[in-house]
Amino acid sequence: MPPDPATVISAPMARRPAEAAVAPPDEDRVARRALDLGRRTALGVLAGDHAAADDVAQDVAIQAVRCAATLREPAALDAWLHRTAVRAALRAAKRGRRRRDVEQRHAALTPVGAVPDPSLDELATLLGGLPERQRAALTLRYAHDLDDAAIAAALGCRAGTVRALLSRGRAAVRAQLEDASVIAPRDTQHDREDDHA
Amino acid sequence: MPELRTRPRDADPLEALFAPLRTPAEPEPERIDAIRWAARADARPAIASARSSATWRPRAAVAVGAAVLVAGGAVVAIDRGRPGTFVDEADAAAVLRAAADASRDAVAGDGWRYGPVTEVSRTTIEGRRCADCPVETATLETRSTESIWTGPGGDAYRAEDAGARRAIENEPLLRAVGALDGPTAAQREVRRRGVHVRSAGGDDPRYGRTLFWLPGGIGDPEAVPQDPGDVVGWVRERLARDLAADDALRAARPDPAPVVRRGEPLPDRDRTAVPSEPAVDDALMALAVSPQLDGPQRAAALEALADRDAAEVVPVPAPFAAPDRIAIRLGNADHGGAVTTATTATAAEEPAPADAPSGVTLVFDRGTRRPVARITSVADGLGRLSYRRGRPTVRERSVSVETQFVAPVAVAAPGLDAQGRRLLDPATAEELHRDGSSVRWRTAQERVAATRRR
Numbered sequence: 167m168p169p170d171p172a173t174v175i176s177a178p179m180a181r182r183p184a185e186a187a188v189a190p191p192d193e194d195r196v197a198r199r200a201l202d203l204g205r206r207t208a209l210g211v212l213a214g215d216h217a218a219a220d221d222v223a224q225d226v227a228i229q230a231v232r233c234a235a236t237l238r239e240p241a242a243l244d245a246w247l248h249r250t251a252v253r254a255a256l257r258a259a260k261r262g263r264r265r266r267d268v269e270q271r272h273a274a275l276t277p278v279g280a281v282p283d284p285s286l287d288e289l290a291t292l293l294g295g296l297p298e299r300q301r302a303a304l305t306l307r308y309a310h311d312l313d314d315a316a317i318a319a320a321l322g323c324r325a326g327t328v329r330a331l332l333s334r335g336r337a338a339v340r341a342q343l344e345d346a347s348v349i350a351p352r353d354t355q356h357d358r359e360d361d362h363a
Numbered sequence: 364m365p366e367l368r369t370r371p372r373d374a375d376p377l378e379a380l381f382a383p384l385r386t387p388a389e390p391e392p393e394r395i396d397a398i399r400w401a402a403r404a405d406a407r408p409a410i411a412s413a414r415s416s417a418t419w420r421p422r423a424a425v426a427v428g429a430a431v432l433v434a435g436g437a438v439v440a441i442d443r444g445r446p447g448t449f450v451d452e453a454d455a456a457a458v459l460r461a462a463a464d465a466s467r468d469a470v471a472g473d474g475w476r477y478g479p480v481t482e483v484s485r486t487t488i489e490g491r492r493c494a495d496c497p498v499e500t501a502t503l504e505t506r507s508t509e510s511i512w513t514g515p516g517g518d519a520y521r522a523e524d525a526g527a528r529r530a531i532e533n534e535p536l537l538r539a540v541g542a543l544d545g546p547t548a549a550q551r552e553v554r555r556r557g558v559h560v561r562s563a564g565g566d567d568p569r570y571g572r573t574l575f576w577l578p579g580g581i582g583d584p585e586a587v588p589q590d591p592g593d594v595v596g597w598v599r600e601r602l603a604r605d606l607a608a609d610d611a612l613r614a615a616r617p618d619p620a621p622v623v624r625r626g627e628p629l630p631d632r633d634r635t636a637v638p639s640e641p642a643v644d645d646a647l648m649a650l651a652v653s654p655q656l657d658g659p660q661r662a663a664a665l666e667a668l669a670d671r672d673a674a675e676v677v678p679v680p681a682p683f684a685a686p687d688r689i690a691i692r693l694g695n696a697d698h699g700g701a702v703t704t705a706t707t708a709t710a711a712e713e714p715a716p717a718d719a720p721s722g723v724t725l726v727f728d729r730g731t732r733r734p735v736a737r738i739t740s741v742a743d744g745l746g747r748l749s750y751r752r753g754r755p756t757v758r759e760r761s762v763s764v765e766t767q768f769v770a771p772v773a774v775a776a777p778g779l780d781a782q783g784r785r786l787l788d789p790a791t792a793e794e795l796h797r798d799g800s801s802v803r804w805r806t807a808q809e810r811v812a813a814t815r816r817r
Contacts, residue, residue: 194395197390197395198389198390198395201388201390201395202387202388202389202390205388206384206385206387206388209384210381210384286383286384288380289380289381289383289384292380304377304381305381305384308377308378308380308381308384308385309381309384309385311385336377339376339377339380340376343376349376
């Protein structure tokens with residue numbers, strides 16, 4: 167006797183009732199979220215390189231749409247997107263370094279990387295001198311308001327490492343701002359207290 | 364400490380710096396559609412390939428795995444990366460629409476924002492194999508930095524491959540251009556004056572023009588005159604008619620967005636409907652290479668070209684030498700066109716100048732008068748060779764030729780012996796003849812691998 171179709175369909179659901187209650191997010195929403203989140207993250211990690219950030223966002227979005235239906239925890243979509251976006255952006259940054267190396271050896275070639283959005287000029291300049299992981303940590307904290315644990319999950323490191331990255335990143339940015347006389351020099355002791363806090 | 368409280372401790376400068384990134388942005392609906400399309404598994408190879416063509420991309424097109432060359436504010440051609448990855452023409456048409464919109468925005472908004480696009484050296488769009496559509500095969504050749512350092516799949520090319528060329532066969536996609544309602548902006552622009560992409564080094568005439576194909580295709584092949592004098596008049600009439608139609612179309616439906624290209628006004632927008640003479644030459648060349656025409660008609664076009672000092676008979680290059688073959692070089696050094704410009708060195712024993720412009724040589728079968736090979740060489744150490752096997756309907760295969768390959772295929776390369784092999788590196792010669800024919804087809808991946816081996 168063939169099994170009842172309803173039984174067949176509901177059998178896996180019965181084993182995982184929690185998943186049955188949460189419908190997978192629709193493709194549109196996933197794509198929008200991934201594009202937005204991926205682009206903002208990539209802009210920070212890539213220090214304002216819009217073209218590369220668009221690429222990263224697209225990669226993340228395409229990957230997200232492909233995986234949306236199989237996401238075991240739809241509620242964790244943002245965390246997954248953050249992690250994917252950071253990885254993609256770091257990969258793009260690595261490729262960008264290789265590319266710049268090649269271009270520098272061939273100075274006749276036109277360099278790219280103009281920042282079309284003037285509002286990002288300052289940020290791009292300041293982040294440009296930081297290591298990519300520091301940029302990523304700062305972006306996740308200041309652009310997405312993630313806490314240390316979430317940043318650690320996205321970066322694939324410990325929370326302590328995140329705190330170190332943030333601290334060094336802040337210090338480096340502040341140093342640049344102080345050098346440019348944008349902000350007043352800070353008391354070193356106070357800085358340390360802030361960072362520990 | 365009162366003095367500490369007065370300091371603006373609460374105004375974290377990083378908060379202000381990151382403020383632009385805190386605002387969510389709503390992506391364009393076309394882009395969402397494109398991403399959904401690209402998420403389908405069958406689009407994947409094209410996506411990987413499109414990344415390597417990042418210089419030609421409006422975003423929507425990249426999202427669907429297609430790289431788009433934009434010239435003069437118009438989508439000129441789309442690089443799918445690999446033939447056959449589009450599902451059907453409806454998809455391709457939708458992609459093209461999205462790409463057209465995106466490209467207009469991109470060009471109008473920030474010009475050639477993707478810097479290396481200014482280094483696109485040439486664009487060749489040739490009408491072949493299809494009577495209904497003027498475009499089937501597009502060859503995009505770029506000097507972009509992107510194509511230097513990444514290839515399909517992201518593999519790295521040697522930096523010395525500057526000027527690496529890409530051949531893109533876009534049959535379904537470019538056929539979709541014709542499937543759109545009315546001529547696209549690309550068709551209008553290209554029909555009007557060809558594609559002109561300024562090279563980074565200035566307005567070098569060697570780079571930046573396209574083969575000006577016969578607008579709308581040849582049409583009825585029987586209508587093409589068989590007399591060399593008549594065929595020129597016929598071409599002029601066809602070009603003028605199409606330009607006039609474009610003028611009327613433009614007047615009725617102006618372009619929605621102004622074109623800004625590096626801050627320069629678009630030149631020659633309001634040209635009167637008179638075809639330029641290089642355009643006539645190009646159209647004659649389109650006739651000369653068209654498989655739609657019979658022998659006498661093609662011969663008439665060739666003779667007309669020769670009469671116009673736009674073609675010359677040259678020695679058949681060694682790989683294609685045969686008693687029944689004749690080689691005709693199209694174009695001359697003064698022509699100014701990319702494909703239609705010949706090498707300036709006309710004799711095999713003369714060394715080619717270092718700055719010799721590129722040229723194209725067709726090898727014809729004397730009996731059928733059909734081209735059996737098309738040979739292009741450029742002076743920067745890179746060449747391109749295309750040839751047909753068997754009947755002209757057989758799909759043309761392309762060969763990207765590196766520096767070592769230029770000598771054997773260049774018509775006027777210095778130091779060639781009768782067989783054209785004197786300059787061959789033994790390893791290279793072995794590659795050239797490995798499959799028993801004149802040239803071994805090398806994919807980009809193979810080229811990368813060969814480069815690494817060296």
